Amino acid sequence: MDINTVNSLSYEDFVQVFGNVVEKCPLISAAVWSRRPFTGLSDIEANIAEFIDSLPRSGQEGILRCHPDLAGKDLQSGTLTRESNEEQSQAGMTALDSVEISRMRHLNSEYKKRFGFPFVICARMNDKEAILRQLSERLTNERETELERAIDEVKKICRLRLYNLVLSDTQNKL
Numbered sequence: 001m002d003i004n005t006v007n008s009l010s011y012e013d014f015v016q017v018f019g020n021v022v023e024k025c026p027l028i029s030a031a032v033w034s035r036r037p038f039t040g041l042s043d044i045e046a047n048i049a050e051f052i053d054s055l056p057r058s059g060q061e062g063i064l065r066c067h068p069d070l071a072g073k074d075l076q077s078g079t080l081t082r083e084s085n086e087e088q089s090q091a092g093m094t095a096l097d098s099v100e101i102s103r104m105r106h107l108n109s110e111y112k113k114r115f116g117f118p119f120v121i122c123a124r125m126n127d128k129e130a131i132l133r134q135l136s137e138r139l140t141n142e143r144e145t146e147l148e149r150a151i152d153e154v155k156k157i158c159r160l161r162l163y164n165l166v167l168s169d170t171q172n173k174l
């Protein structure tokens with residue numbers, strides 16, 4: 001899909017294609033559509049980042065709360081979004097042994113208790129050891145630092161999803 005095709009999409013089609021680049025937050029792509037014409041993929045990415053940065057803290061926390069836990073209930077019950085399922089599988093979340101699963105569950109729950117939102121990390125840029133290590137390290141952060149860190153991870157996930165979509169749609173032809 002080239003950028004001219006993207007720029008010619010109706011908002012319905014744009015949201016259909018890009019609605020999950022930020023997990024379960026189609027409102028973001030719906031808002032960013034009005035910033036067309038985009039000069040390229042990195043321009044879409046920059047507009048999404050700018051929109052996220054312009055939100056109040058409560059909105060940024062809301063974005064984080066739309067993310068499923070890593071190796072959590074949704075993975076177990078098969079109710080993850082397609083993107084999240086691929087990312088979690090790629091990071092080895094489907095291949096944890098029982099000790100690793102309990103450690104992940106325990107740390108996820110401690111993290112949520114401390115911050116009031118789930119631990120978010122760009123799974124495709126990490127493996128299971130790195131995820132567990134960062135989860136326990138980030139648990140000790142101050143709330144403000146951690147919110148910023150988690151939002152940075154959302155932007156990394158978004159970037160990879162955008163690139164993935166545009167590359168795979170070259171074959172699918174919109």
Ligand SMILES: NC(=O)N[C@H]1NC(=O)NC1=O
Pocket residue numbers: 023067068069070083084085087088118119120121122123124157
């Ligand atoms: N909680 C969390 O980090 N979830 C995710 N990370 C990622 O790359 N995909 C996800 O679903």
